[in-house]
Amino acid sequence: MHADRHTVALLGNPNTGKSSLFTALTGTRQKIANFPGVTVEAKLGTAKFENSEITIIDLPGTYSLAARSPDERVATEALLGRVPGTPRPDGVIIVLDASNLERNLYLATQVLEFGLPAVIALTMLDVAQSRGITIDVETLGKQLNATVVPVNSPQGKGIDALKAALHRTLHHPGKALVVPFADEFNRSVDDLHGAVCDLSVKLGFKPARPEALRLLVDGAGPFFDECEQVGGAAFSGTLQKLRERAAAGRSLALMEAQARYGLIGGWVAQARTSDDEGKRTRTDKVDAVLTNKVWGTLIFIVLMLLVFQSIYAWAGPLMDGIEAGVGALGGLLLALVPNDMPMLHSLLKDGVIGGVGGVLVFLPQILILFLFIAILEDLGYMSRAAFLMDRVMAPLGLNGRSFIPLLSSFACAIPGIMGTRVIEDRNTRLTTIFLAPFMSCSARLPVYTLFIAAFVPEHGIGPFNLQGLVLFAMYWVGVLFAIPTALVLKRGILKSKITPFLMELPSYKMPRPKAVARVLVERGGAFIKRAGTIIFAVAIIVWALAWFPRDGAILDKHEAAIAASEGEVAERVATIAKDAGFAGDDAALAAAITDIQELTATHEEALAAAEKEFVDETELEAALEQRSAAFTAALLELKRRHGAAFEPAQAIYTARTEGDEAVAVIEKQRDGELLAGSFLGMAGHAIEPAVKPLGWDWRIGMAAIASFPAREVIIASLGTIFNLGGEEDEESESLRHVLVDAKDREGNPLFTLATALSIMVFFALCAQCAATLAIMRRETNSWKWPIASFVYMTSLAYMGALVTYQVASALGA
């Protein structure tokens, strides 16, 4: 039984260690509290001390209590106990980052004005000490009129002392801090407080004085909206008059900042000593370069180039490994299917292995991309990238607040769109939501890498590889189209003024292997889950549409052709044997055929290996000549060994090989005709005229259409469609090779570099993600935006692919 029950609010700037302090105080006794009407959420937890039970409300990190959006007003509302379902706090814990004392104390002065019993948790003392900063905790406490407790949450230090201080403080009434504002300013606050208190019946609560102060300084925000709604024009007029009187021609925000920082400056001067006052830290020195307009941007571009280069340099062997693994697993699965079940065999081979297996091959590339992102994030570099980009965004009418969701959209547009909730301006938020799907998400990576690996040569350009450069360029395609889109929206229907953006640049730190590993496990897991669920389901559906209906007439026609071809070969073999004076089942003849077969197979392997090994043409020619000479010598040796049986054996081997080739051609024709007659084929032929100008045939068109629910599906769809169409290479099951060998109706290569570029541009720009459109609908509360995004992006993708194909073809690609 707990005698005492209290509620305490936990407040602080972002990145002050507030969340780890909350966890250290409450352990696992946490739950999420949703605040009605806003999108932010707070955590509620319980801390126990002696016979007290303290409910702690962990409020979202904030730099100030100034509220431009309902989300930012939550901290004030929660402090005053006005959030339904959340208890009114009896006190407050203010978290202060010792290494950034002034800025943290700014919020503290605003909170202390409410007069709630307060305890200060001083965090990051180790960081401060490493910078030569010493804080006199007792002096600081005296200045603030509150107990200051140094804490180190990860090590559990100071937590019990904090609980004890809290316990003591909660039993003593708090005293509101008085910030020395100018007299006229204070009188205006008092008058405004009186005016808003007159509205308290209509408002449903009695506003506190610090709220009136905020209203006077900010002159806008959700509290102003509420007051204006009940007080009407009369209230707005009063506020305007009081603001003019308090300001007397100066900026109210500046007056507030000067008064608060003046007070803070006095406190800090007494409580803090620094060994290297005025010296620049290592982080400052590095930042001078990394956030420099020219050098920083250059380093950012080179860094990104290196990331994309590594994707190609490192992923190859890993992909080969997965390919081999998928192939072996597929072989095992197929061995379980009886020979008289061709449909089940095809479902497994073409649908599951050719479809889902083809997607899994791209796991290493996803992991390499996220390895770099995780390292750069943990290092603290991403904030610098956001800072750099803030400059680029301003001419577009956007700011750093938009950049963070857009940067996040390079991984996935969904959290990016949800991240736009931090943008208080509606029009800027809508613009950012509209731009998010333009950023190349990780689902596009497999599409790019498949086509780049297959159709872009591996040439080196200076220190870079052409494939890596093309991949880097693909990531910019969306950005290039997003820029004019933003300009049109922000200067047209979504016009708004730019609001200031404050972002903290955290100190650099060594990336933690555990944190990086966690990102990789989560990211890899999400990719595999997607391949195993939605991609798997769509691959099966695509397979069924490409398999059914089976036209009996086509099957019969080709079966008869195969039987005729086989009969012809058997007849030729019998005639050759008879003419040479051998019986059909002669052992010497059979042995000679086997030897020739084995020797030819070995020779073909040697030729293929040489082609892979030698890049230089002269060297390759010499190697091929050498192997051919060895083959001729081995053949002569066989002739000497087998004597009279050699000549007919060679003729029989040739007849059988030609027969096998003829059967393969018939089977390929049969598979092609069956696919063309399937539901997918019929629909594909109907849409072919629309995709023909993009350089696509109906099979690519259908694979692209199947990818509208989720864009990675194209890999699985292409695998299934081309395998079912009899395009798979007998020696290599890799989709890359299947696509390289695919032919159009005239027998020409279906894919050229121009086709590959056209497909990639289409995928870079198209809105092929149902989940993103759904989130867009939810966040904008209207179908207007997702429909506009879908129509706009799909049209842009079509036009982009068309221009790319036509220009690339004209240039001979």
Place this chain on the structure above:
Amino acid sequence: MLEYAIVATVLVVAAVFAAWRVWRTLRVSQGKAQGHDCAKCPAAMKVE
């Protein structure tokens, strides 16, 4: 017969799953389902 039964079962499961995903996506779009938890999403890039 067995072959048809296996293939039909796989197809039905895939179709039901796909239909469920469509239904859930619509519910998410109307805010009736969670759909995506931003805080837990491994794809969310954390910019401090």
